[in-house]
Each structure stands twice: as C-alpha cells, then as structure tokens.
Amino acid sequence: MIRWRRARLTAAREESPTARTLVFEVPDWPGHLPGQHVDVRLTAPDGYTAQRSYSLATPEGVELTVEGLPDGEVSPYLVDELTVGDEIELRGPVGGWFVWRPAVTTPVLLVAGGSGIVPLMAMIRARRLAGGDTPFHLVYSLREPARRYYAAELDTPDPWLTITWVHTRLAPHRRITKDDLPGPGPDVFVCGPTGFVEAAADLLLDVGHDSARIRTERFGG
Numbered sequence: 001m002i003r004w005r006r007a008r009l010t011a012a013r014e015e016s017p018t019a020r021t022l023v024f025e026v027p028d029w030p031g032h033l034p035g036q037h038v039d040v041r042l043t044a045p046d047g048y049t050a051q052r053s054y055s056l057a058t059p060e061g062v063e064l065t066v067e068g069l070p071d072g073e074v075s076p077y078l079v080d081e082l083t084v085g086d087e088i089e090l091r092g093p094v095g096g097w098f099v100w101r102p103a104v105t106t107p108v109l110l111v112a113g114g115s116g117i118v119p120l121m122a123m124i125r126a127r128r129l130a131g132g133d134t135p136f137h138l139v140y141s142l143r144e145p146a147r148r149y150y151a152a153e154l155d156t157p158d159p160w161l162t163i164t165w166v167h168t169r170l171a172p173h174r175r176i177t178k179d180d181l182p183g184p185g186p187d188v189f190v191c192g193p194t195g196f197v198e199a200a201a202d203l204l205l206d207v208g209h210d211s212a213r214i215r216t217e218r219f220g221g
C-alpha cells in the first residue's frame with residue numbers, strides 16, 4: 001500500500017493559456033519512472049475529499065502539468081488557486097506498465113492527445129538524460145499551437161526527436177490519420193482523452209503495429 005505524503009508547492013509556471021505546471025517538494029519521495037503518475041487528494045475544511053490522478057512530467061522531481069477543465073472539480077483549483085507554499089496530499093508513484101525504461105534501446109513512437117503529452121514528455125526528458133542513439137518520434141495532436149505544452153523544449157527538438165504536429169482547431173481542421181503515423185517497429189505509447197486513445201490505437205493497428213507493443217493511458221473524458 002503506497003502511503004499518502006504531504007506535498008508543498010514550491011513553484012508554478014504557465015504552460016499554456018489553460019494549463020499550469022506545478023513543482024512540489026515531497027519529503028522522502030522514492031523516485032519514479034517516466035510514464036508513472038500520482039494520485040492527488042484535496043481535503044476541504046468540512047472534511048470532503050476529492051482525488052484525481054496526474055502524470056509525472058519529468059523523471060526528476062515531482063512536477064505535474066494540469067489542464068484546467070472549465071466544469072471540473074479538481075483541475076481548476078490546481079490551475080488557478082493553489083499558491084506557492086500551499087500543501088496538498090499525494091501518493092505514488094503509481095503504474096508499472098505505461099513506463100519507458102532508458103535501458104531499452106528500441107525506437108519509440110509517442111502519440112499524444114492534448115494533456116496526454118505529460119507522461120510522454122517525462123519519457124522525452126528521460127531519453128535526453130540517458131544519452132545514446134535511441135530515436136523518438138512524437139505525434140502531438142492538439143487544438144492549436146498556442147495550446148502546446150513545453151514549447152521551449154519542443155520548438156527546437158533534440159536531433160533524435162522527430163515531431164509531427166496535428167492541429168485540430170486550426171484550418172485546415174483535421175484529426176490524426178494513418179498518414180501521421182510511422183509504420184511498425186517502434187515501441188508505442190499513446191496517451192490522452194479516452195476517445196483520442198481509442199481512435200489512435202485503431203489507426204496504429206491499421207498501419208500494422210503489433211497490439212502487444214502498444215501501451216495506452218486514458219485520461220478520462
């Protein structure tokens with residue numbers, strides 16, 4: 001059983017007009033692998049609690065990037081109200097399947113829908129730290145360029161990283177298609193809202209990927 005820990009917000013930065021990256025100090029954090037997530041628990045003064053999962057955005061330290069959903073219960077609080085110095089509770093790391101291990105040198109295909117970029121960015125950052133020759137290809141589907149997270153890192157990608165951008169709300173409006181996806185060979189990680197993940201997984205099978213090498217993480221919605 002993983003225990004709940006107190007986590008203090010030490011820094012926060014705007015990631016897009018609707019998303020914020022939160023940096024926490026967590027005493028005795030055991031470390032984690034890229035792709036893992038934490039459970040966050042908020043407790044109101046009357047004792048009411050709400051719990052949600054958030055992916056770890058970097059292999060080093062506890063950083064979360066949260067998209068504020070206008071009608072959401074937890075995410076608007078994390079994006080708009082939590083202040084440096086405030087404490088929340090979290091537990092983790094959680095998840096052992098949706099992880100990239102730097103010792104594995106097979107090429108990697110990452111397919112992100114919206115905030116699904118978060119655990120995939122942890123993998124990209126871990127790949128950068130690991131060095132070596134492993135090629136990564138990121139297919140990042142999002143509404144429009146202004147909504148992209150981690151712009152400073154993704155606008156000038158490392159030489160081993162290929163990025164295909166898919167903009168769903170920018171003319172010509174379009175969804176991810178088979179033409180955006182490289183063929184079989186790489187290990188594949190897909191993350192985003194449930195509908196996106198299911199559509200992307202179907203397309204990956206259509207272009208010949210082996211289902212046993214496609215790992216998916218669904219954010220809900």
Ligand SMILES: Cc1cc2nc3c(=O)[nH]c(=O)nc-3n(C[C@H](O)[C@H](O)[C@H](O)COP(=O)(O)OP(=O)(O)OC[C@H]3O[C@@H](n4cnc5c(N)ncnc54)[C@H](O)[C@@H]3O)c2cc1C
Nearest residue numbers: 052053054055065066067072073074075118193219220221
């Ligand atoms: C393993 C895991 C990792 C996650 N990592 C992240 C992360 O790194 N960053 C992040 O922002 N979120 C992440 N999520 C989603 C997160 O847990 C919450 O579901 C999200 O923040 C909404 O919570 P809320 O309380 O604001 O909204 P709620 O009050 O729970 O829901 C409000 C409305 O939004 C819909 N909704 C919920 N999630 C989504 C979604 N992803 N897309 C579209 N609509 C949605 C609900 O169906 C509902 O209609 C992750 C989820 C899982 C399961």
